[in-house]
Amino acid sequence: MTVIEGRTGMTGDRAEEIQGMLSRAGYVADRPLALALTLQEILDRPLLLEGDAGVGKTAVAQALADGLNCRLIRLQCYEGLDTNTAVYEWNYQHQLMTIRLQESAGRPTDRLEQDIFAERFLLRRPLLEAISQPEPPILLIDEIDRADEEFEAFLLEVLSDYQITIPELGSVKARSIPRVVLTSNGMRDLSDALRRRCLYFFLDYPSPQREREIIEARLPGVGRRLAGQVVAFVQTLRGMELRKVPGIAETLDWAAALAGMGIDDLLAARERVPDTFVCLIKTQEDRHRLGAETVDRLLEAARAGAEV
Amino acid sequence: MSEATGPLLAPNPAERLLAFSDFLRRNGYRISLHESLTGLRALDACGLPSLADAKTVLKVVMCRGADDWSRFEALFHAFWTVSGGTVETDAVSGKKTTQKRGGARGTLIGLAGESTEREDGPWREGGGAGRNKSIGRTDFRFLTDPRDMRSAMLVAETIARRIRRRRQRRQRAVRRAQRIHIRRTIRRNLAYGGEPFVLIGREPREKPLRLVVVLDVSHSMTRYNVFLARFVRALALTFRNAEAFAFHVDLNRITELFRITSPEELRRRLERRANLWFGGTRIAASLRELADRHGHKLFRRDTVVLVISDGYDTENAQDLEKVVAGIRSRVRRVIWADPMRGFGGPGGDQEDGGPLAGVLPILDWWGPADTLQSLEALADYLARA
Numbered sequence: 001m002t003v004i005e006g007r008t009g010m011t012g013d014r015a016e017e018i019q020g021m022l023s024r025a026g027y028v029a030d031r032p033l034a035l036a037l038t039l040q041e042i043l044d045r046p047l048l049l050e051g052d053a054g055v056g057k058t059a060v061a062q063a064l065a066d067g068l069n070c071r072l073i074r075l076q077c078y079e080g081l082d083t084n085t086a087v088y089e090w091n092y093q094h095q096l097m098t099i100r101l102q103e104s105a106g107r108p109t110d111r112l113e114q115d116i117f118a119e120r121f122l123l124r125r126p127l128l129e130a131i132s133q134p135e136p137p138i139l140l141i142d143e144i145d146r147a148d149e150e151f152e153a154f155l156l157e158v159l160s161d162y163q164i165t166i167p168e169l170g171s172v173k174a175r176s177i178p179r180v181v182l183t184s185n186g187m188r189d190l191s192d193a194l195r196r197r198c199l200y201f202f203l204d205y206p207s208p209q210r211e212r213e214i215i216e217a218r219l220p221g222v223g224r225r226l227a228g229q230v231v232a233f234v235q236t237l238r239g240m241e242l243r244k245v246p247g248i249a250e251t252l253d254w255a256a257a258l259a260g261m262g263i264d265d266l267l268a269a270r271e272r273v274p275d276t277f278v279c280l281i282k283t284q285e286d287r288h289r290l291g292a293e294t295v296d297r298l299l300e301a302a303r304a305g306a307e308v
Numbered sequence: 309m310s311e312a313t314g315p316l317l318a319p320n321p322a323e324r325l326l327a328f329s330d331f332l333r334r335n336g337y338r339i340s341l342h343e344s345l346t347g348l349r350a351l352d353a354c355g356l357p358s359l360a361d362a363k364t365v366l367k368v369v370m371c372r373g374a375d376d377w378s379r380f381e382a383l384f385h386a387f388w389t390v391s392g393g394t395v396e397t398d399a400v401s402g403k404k405t406t407q408k409r410g411g412a413r414g415t416l417i418g419l420a421g422e423s424t425e426r427e428d429g430p431w432r433e434g435g436g437a438g439r440n441k442s443i444g445r446t447d448f449r450f451l452t453d454p455r456d457m458r459s460a461m462l463v464a465e466t467i468a469r470r471i472r473r474r475r476q477r478r479q480r481a482v483r484r485a486q487r488i489h490i491r492r493t494i495r496r497n498l499a500y501g502g503e504p505f506v507l508i509g510r511e512p513r514e515k516p517l518r519l520v521v522v523l524d525v526s527h528s529m530t531r532y533n534v535f536l537a538r539f540v541r542a543l544a545l546t547f548r549n550a551e552a553f554a555f556h557v558d559l560n561r562i563t564e565l566f567r568i569t570s571p572e573e574l575r576r577r578l579e580r581r582a583n584l585w586f587g588g589t590r591i592a593a594s595l596r597e598l599a600d601r602h603g604h605k606l607f608r609r610d611t612v613v614l615v616i617s618d619g620y621d622t623e624n625a626q627d628l629e630k631v632v633a634g635i636r637s638r639v640r641r642v643i644w645a646d647p648m649r650g651f652g653g654p655g656g657d658q659e660d661g662g663p664l665a666g667v668l669p670i671l672d673w674w675g676p677a678d679t680l681q682s683l684e685a686l687a688d689y690l691a692r693a
Contacts (some may be wrong), residue, residue, distance in 0.1 A: 015361075034366040039368055043346065043352045050374060052568065079548075083490075092494045095501045101499065116498070149473060186374070186567060188545050189469065192338065195372040202377040243564060 006240040012041050014038045020069075027056070027063030028206075028214045036201040037064065046180035048144075048195065051203035054247015060203075061140040064179070071137040073178070077147035087164055089123040131162055131174035141148060141177040144194075145187040152194055159197055182282035206248065208235050208305065214248060215255050222259045224308060229266040230255045232305020233298050234280070237261040242289065244282045253279040266302050273299070311478075311659055319328050322348055331387050332370060335379070336458070339548035343370050354612045359388065360693040377658070388466060444680045449531045460537045467687045468542035475517060475691055517690065519550040520608050520639075522598060524617035526556040532647040532678065536616055539683060542568040561602070587665035589620050592627035599635050611639040614686075618648040618678055619663045629666040638672050641693050646685050 019034040029037075037060075040047045049057040055277045065072035075086055095116040102112060124132060130139040132230065158164060162174035182198060184190060206214060208231050217228040222230075234251045246254075263269045274295060281287050291300075329344040347369045354365060363384050371377045442458050444463075451457050478485040481655050489510035521540050526531060544552045544566040552563045595615070601606070607613075613635055621628060636642045644664065668674055673689050 031361075032367075033360060035364045036368045039350050039365060041354075045346075045348060090495070092498075095498060096494065099498075099501050114497075152609070186545070187548060188472075189465075189542070192372065196340075196342075199368045200366055200371045200373070202374050275426065303424075 014041070021067035021239045022060075022063045023217065025063040025066035026218055027059055028210060028217050029060070029063075033060070033201060033203070036199060040179060040199055043199065044177055046182055046198045047183045048184065048190075048198035048200050049203050050186060050200070052205070052245065052247070054245070054249055055187050055201055055203045055205055056248050058140065058142055059248075061138050061142075062179040064181070064238060065138040068138070070135060071133065071278045072140060073126050073130045073133075073137050074140045074142060077141065077143045077145075077151070079146070079148060080145060081151050083151075084264075085125060086126050086151065087127045087158075088166060089125065090168075091123050095121050120170070122166070127158055128164055128172065130178040131158075131164065131172065131176075133178070133282075134175050136176040137178050139180045141180065141182045143185060143187075145183045146189060147182040149191065152191055156193055156197060159194075192250070195203045199220045205238060208232065211235070211251060213247065215252065217256055218252055219259065221263045222255050226258060226264050226266070227255065227267065228306035229302040230258065232264065233302040235305065236301040237299050240289065240294075242281075242283075244286060246280050246282075250280050250282070264276075267299055270295075270299055321351065325351070326364070328387055328606055329369075329370070330461065332383060335383055337370060337376055338372060339370055339388065342429065362388075362499060367668075372526055443664065444684075446680075447678050448535045449678075451535075457534065461679060464535050464539040464683055465542035467680065467683050468539050469546045471517070471543075471687050471690045472482050472546045491624070498607045517549065517612060517693065519547050519548050519690070520598075520602075520611060520613045521550065521552045521616075522559075522613065522615045523554050523562075524556070524589060524591070524615075526620065528589070528620050532618075536647070536677060540616070551602070553594075553602075554596060555589075555591070557590045559594040559597040559601075589617070591615075591617055591619075591621045592624070592631050595628070595631045595635065599638075603635070603638060607635070607638040609640055612641040612643065613639050614643050614645065614646070614690070616645045619646055621663060625663055625666055628664075630668070632667050635668050636672075641672040642670065643673040643675075643686075643689065643693070644671050645675060645682075647676065647678040649674070649676040649678070 015031060015034040015038045018037050019029055021032065022029045022037075036047060039045075049060060051057055060073075062072060078258070099112065102115070104107070122128075126139070130137055140294055141216065144155070148157075151298070159180060162177055163171050165171045174255050205211075211231045211234070212227050215230065216221055216224075219227075230251060233255070234246055254276060257276045258266070258273075261272065261276065263272065263276075263307075266273055275285065278289065281290060320678050325348050326344055329339045329347070333339050347366050350365045350369055351362060354361065363381070366384065367377065367380045371380055377518040427677055443451060443460050446456075446460075448460070487510045489508045492503055492510075493506070494502065496508055521543055523536065523540050525532070525537075528537070540552050544550045544563055550563070551561070552566055554560050554562045632642060644667070646664065664674070672693075675685055675689070677686060
């Protein structure tokens, strides 16, 4: 290991490139996130993105795929997810039909098993599909915390060897190592073994400045004043006791809705603002909490925030 | 922080980084040599133009969760900026750690991870199976050594998480069924040309536990809740259908607090909800509120209601009996974990159940919750409930 002194920041430059690339793909990333993605590239390790729902974890993988111009293969996890859905499955109907056809044609049956367990009968699911690509894709394992512990254990094997064993065919080695991004909302604790294999990044809600940049990047039609007010309003709203705290997607939806209704100043259109909460507030309970007084308070915060 | 890291790491970067790893390890981080080497490799690949980038690189490599993430900046700053990387590993972590006796407020905020360290000094990792075994029978009130407390909290969380695995194991063991599993049957019979000689059955998956936990956070429960709140939080994180409530004189839903991954956010929310940890206890009124306000959503024939309380109540015991009976008629099980049962407190070791005497015939299970061993017994019951 060389002494780290007097060298140029290769990773730093690459981080800037990645930041720019994500920005062109419509994702406003700060430098730490860009550095984490750079490290993932250098170390060939999966990146575990953790954070509350709606902070933009999935969007990182999507923007990365867009920016790198490579394929995004997504595995959406859920309770009960098994290898048949995640890795591979044999096309049983096709196999049966082949058996019948071979029998009716009077062909010898001694090679039948070999014939029907061929690659053409294999249905590739996301994990197998990802390691079979000639060019490294982005493999997004979304909401890993929703999958069962058994699947998590299986995933450990895949992520350490990038190899999948199919009993009838043998081991399938990765043609290229995919860039793996795992996301978790913290629905349940992940195993320590999985965390050890991953680089870790905690994605929090963006700062007001960052959120304003996101609106400007994604919704160029929204004026600066409205963007500032929307951000200040949402940031204050996030501090309230809500069942479903609005994420970045909700902020964007709301800003787009307001702009679409021709509103460019929240305070000037305060009577119409509650009509648009359908984009921002997602439960009845939370809607009840936003009474007239609370909305006035939030609008005042928006006025103050937008002036900063 | 635009300072370069080179001078700090000189003359021997590996040695300096290993010292930092050791420092983190003593502050509760689970870092093996592998992480240290990866950190060194990552730093070497960077050339590191600034200390801020070095911090991010090491943070990404050495953190394993939100708790690690939120504490990292302060520890990095303490090690590299304040002392220039020469801090003795014991200088920070060796600060005397005492359990704050500030009431349930401290207890719940402690769940956020960082605040416990901030106020009381960082925990040290310690223990292991043998140590855990020795603390297994110790009443939570008498666990004062920080290492023992830390171990006990982790074990309490593990016990809660294991319930789910045990329930799933039982589901897998069920094989014979009325319904045919078409896909597996075809797969099994391919060798017979697809003729279904061997039938494979399919049993519906057992539904996950629908759990409603009601935790007493009144003053008398403070010493127990350091551990029990961890246990309940792990239950809320483990079971998607779990709902958690805290009560003293009134009831508060805390599920969403327990599901917050960001320790910073959790701390902010807990600070704002100061009403969570005041005053005496009104068990009957709180349970009535649970039934009236949340019952229509939460109470089903597969719901298990777990009340964790020592039974102290400032109200009429008959009210409690009536309310618990009402809840029992709407759910599958009502069980009561009583930390004082193992001791001489109210309800403790009294055959008639003390203040809970009237409720006992209605309950499906009533047991202690004062030691890790008793939490195991509770977990046993929940795994089968």
